[in-house]
Amino acid sequence: MSPIFDELAPLGWLELQRRRTLNLLRTRLGVDRPIAFTVLARVWASFGGLATLILIAHFLTPAQQGYYYVFGSLVALQIVFELGFSFVILQLASHERAHLTISAADEISGNPIAHARLASVLQKAVRWYSSAAVLLAIFLIVAGSHFFAAHTQLGTQVHWRWPWYTTAIAAAVTFQLDPVLSFMEGCGFVANIARVRFGQVAIGNALAWMALVSHHGLFTPSMMITGNICVSSIWLFRRRRLLLGLLRYQVGSHRIHWRSEVWSFQWRIAVSWLCGYFIFQLYNPVLFAYKGAIVAGQMGMSLSIAGAIQSISVSWINTKAAPFGFLIARKEYVQLDHLFIRTLKQSFLVCTVGCLLAVCGAIYLNWAHLRLANRVLDPTSLAILLVSTMLNNIVFALAIYLRAHKQEKLLLYSVLGAILVGCSTYFLGRTYGALGMVTGTLLSGLLITPLCALTFLKYRRLWHAR
Numbered sequence: 001m002s003p004i005f006d007e008l009a010p011l012g013w014l015e016l017q018r019r020r021t022l023n024l025l026r027t028r029l030g031v032d033r034p035i036a037f038t039v040l041a042r043v044w045a046s047f048g049g050l051a052t053l054i055l056i057a058h059f060l061t062p063a064q065q066g067y068y069y070v071f072g073s074l075v076a077l078q079i080v081f082e083l084g085f086s087f088v089i090l091q092l093a094s095h096e097r098a099h100l101t102i103s104a105a106d107e108i109s110g111n112p113i114a115h116a117r118l119a120s121v122l123q124k125a126v127r128w129y130s131s132a133a134v135l136l137a138i139f140l141i142v143a144g145s146h147f148f149a150a151h152t153q154l155g156t157q158v159h160w161r162w163p164w165y166t167t168a169i170a171a172a173v174t175f176q177l178d179p180v181l182s183f184m185e186g187c188g189f190v191a192n193i194a195r196v197r198f199g200q201v202a203i204g205n206a207l208a209w210m211a212l213v214s215h216h217g218l219f220t221p222s223m224m225i226t227g228n229i230c231v232s233s234i235w236l237f238r239r240r241r242l243l244l245g246l247l248r249y250q251v252g253s254h255r256i257h258w259r260s261e262v263w264s265f266q267w268r269i270a271v272s273w274l275c276g277y278f279i280f281q282l283y284n285p286v287l288f289a290y291k292g293a294i295v296a297g298q299m300g301m302s303l304s305i306a307g308a309i310q311s312i313s314v315s316w317i318n319t320k321a322a323p324f325g326f327l328i329a330r331k332e333y334v335q336l337d338h339l340f341i342r343t344l345k346q347s348f349l350v351c352t353v354g355c356l357l358a359v360c361g362a363i364y365l366n367w368a369h370l371r372l373a374n375r376v377l378d379p380t381s382l383a384i385l386l387v388s389t390m391l392n393n394i395v396f397a398l399a400i401y402l403r404a405h406k407q408e409k410l411l412l413y414s415v416l417g418a419i420l421v422g423c424s425t426y427f428l429g430r431t432y433g434a435l436g437m438v439t440g441t442l443l444s445g446l447l448i449t450p451l452c453a454l455t456f457l458k459y460r461r462l463w464h465a466r
Contacts, residue, residue: 048205052220053301055212057375064217065375066284066293067148067158069300071221073284074144075171079276081132081139082175084269085125086182087321088262091406092121093186094325102187106242116254118187119246124258125179126247133176140168151289158293163218170225177232184239186322194319196235203227268408272399275418282422283437286429299434302377305358306389310396313351316343317397324404333464344397351393355386377434384438391445398456409459413448420444 056065096118100110108115144164152158185193204227208220236243256262283303288296320343327336362382365373376382395410402409424440432439 048201052205052208052212053304053375054372055209056217056220056301057372059212059215060217061158062294062297062375064158064293065297065300066288066295067160067218068220069297069303070148070284070288070293071144071164071167071218072300073281074140074147075167075221076281077140077143078136078171078175079274081136082270084266084272085128086179087269087403088266089121089125089179090182090186090321091325091404092256092262093118093183094188094322095329095406096121097187097322098326098329102242106239106245108242108245113254116249116251117256119249120251120255122180122183122243122246123249123251124256125183129176129179133172136175137169137172140171141165144168147285158218160218163216163222166219166222167225170222170229174225174228174232177229177236180236180243181232184236186325187242188322189239190319190322192235196232199231199235200228203231268411269403272408272411272414275414279417279421279441282425283429283434286425287434287437290430291433295433298375298377299437301375302382302385302434305376305382306355306385309351309354309358309386310389310393313347313354313393314396316347316350317400321400321404324401325406328405337460337464340397340401344394347397348390348393351390355390358386359383377438381435381438384435384442388438388442388445391442391449395445395449395452398452402456402459405459405463407459407463409455410452413452413455417444417448420447 056068060068096114099114100108100118102108108118141164145161148160148164181193181196204224207223207227211217211219211223258266280303283299284296287299320339323339324336327333327339359379359382362373362376362379365376366379377385399410421441421444424444425437428436428440
């Protein structure tokens with residue numbers, strides 16, 4: 001055999017192995033291009049988040065750490081202004097997109113009524129978010145300033161004003177851009193948006209680390225959000241031909257009638273998302289107010305770990321929201337259910353493995369008496385929190401499936417969960433601290449999850465029997 005063939009043979013073997021690996025990822029783990037980019041972004045966010053945690057422990061005092069995480073909890077109040085609009089936009093766009101074709105040159109062809117309705121979705125979204133972003137900035141600055149001023153404790157003087165102002169303004173800007181990304185995802189740019197999310201995480205982390213290393217740690221949230229703004233703005237500018245064409249399109253009588261067509265669905269989403277605030281974001285402010293900034297910081301870092309695991313695992317479900325809507329619009333229910341069940345199994349497996357690794361890591365930190373162990377909850381409290389994360393993974397998947405039908409059937413359980421978790425967080429948190437909070441949350445989840453599963457089975461059977 002000649003030397004040339006000797007050189008080509010190993011390349012052929014490597015290519016065969018590469019294809020086998022890709023096939024395994026696609027068939028067994030369900031890793032397609034959108035998931036690959038989304039998971040890459042969230043894995044990067046997890047490792048970047050770990051690096052951020054280490055930098056926070058090194059450059060921020062325990063009290064500053066508490067402020068850092070409460071910043072995030074207060075920014076999450078934007079859900080009051082968001083009203084579940086972004087998810088509704090994604091689903092509406094995906095249903096209309098099913099009857100259209102978008103070329104590589106961003107030209108739309110197909111059903112003219114669907115074209116007009118798609119344009120109407122974007123136009124309404126831009127009008128609403130432009131107004132709401134201004135109100136959000138004012139609300140965050142005023143409400144946040146009052147909260148921090150009212151709960152400043154002796155011996156923990158922290159310069160929080162300018163970091164908070166810049167965080168609030170940056171949050172208002174990205175609040176205006178995110179629904180446009182949701183719209184584009186609904187239009188079929190799932191892999192593109194996944195790449196954008198990866199860029200947002202990478203640039204946001206880099207700017208955040210610069211703030212921490214330069215001893216401007218409380219500016220970290222605003223710098224991270226600024227990274228998101230930069231990356232999304234650049235990508236949306238490149239798609240300006242498609243977006244401007246839709247914004248200028250004369251929809252005439254085919255516009256979306258929001259009150260009659262969408263509002264009955266959206267208000268339920270809005271209430272459900274608002275309930276999510278009481279379920280996921282109330283911990284830090286309550287601990288900050290009653291147990292101090294240091295304990296709030298421990299809870300915040302633990303929630304960051306749980307959030308990273310949840311973020312990675314739900315990538316399998318999130319990237320299927322638009323395909324679910326597409327299949328439903330075509331009434332291809334067999335393919336829909338096959339895709340959902342496979343995706344749910346994969347998502348839950350990833351979540352379970354991540355939670356086990358996190359608990360083992362916490363046990364090791366305490367066993368080795370490392371300083372980072374004092375910045376997170378004790379292993380028992382963390383384990384209870386992560387079991388709740390696993391239950392949330394299931395409920396989130398069921399909600400995505402049902403909402404893809406442009407229906408919100410878990411509203412009652414969202415309200416019930418918010419009441420249970422909100423009350424347990426407040427009353428148990430005041431008395432028993434973090435352990436009381438996470439225990440109350442787990443008990444609530446053990447009650448709510450089976451009820452959500454029964455509702456899912458009921459409506460899946462009813463809708464697909466038509």
